[in-house]
Amino acid sequence: MEILLPRGWAPPIGYSNGVAVAPGRIVFVAGQVGWDANQKFASPDLVPQFEQALLNVLAVLREAGGGPEHVCRITAFCCDKPAYLAARPELGRIWRRHMGKHFPAMSMIFVSDLLDNPGKIELEATAVVPA
Secondary structure, eight states: OEEEOOTTOOOOSSSBSEEEOOSEEEEEEEEEESBOTTSOBSOSSHHHHHHHHHHHHHHHHHHTTOOGGGEEEEEEEESOHHHHHHHHHHHHHHHHHHHTTOOOEEEEEEOSOOSSTTOOEEEEEEEEEEO
């Protein structure tokens, strides 16, 4: 995996602008919210939902033989911008606990609502598992 940073650009903090990977098995993961395997939310709060959603992404990826290091892109959809901004340090700790220092290309999109109530965040990811 090659992190792409154009010459002269300041390095991004906590994500990558682009990622290039060698051919492999492409895995698409979508619709991962902060509920458990039984589709039950343990908390209405953003932080525990983020951790569970990230664990859900990694669980789906494991089914394809992949791990956190194979994630090339994550898009997050969040419906509580103030809560997200307030929780950034804690979200960073959760990220490092499960993803280490691997920072794929990422986008954060703030939306008015999510389908699954009381969902606060939804993650989708693209990974490439080496052949």
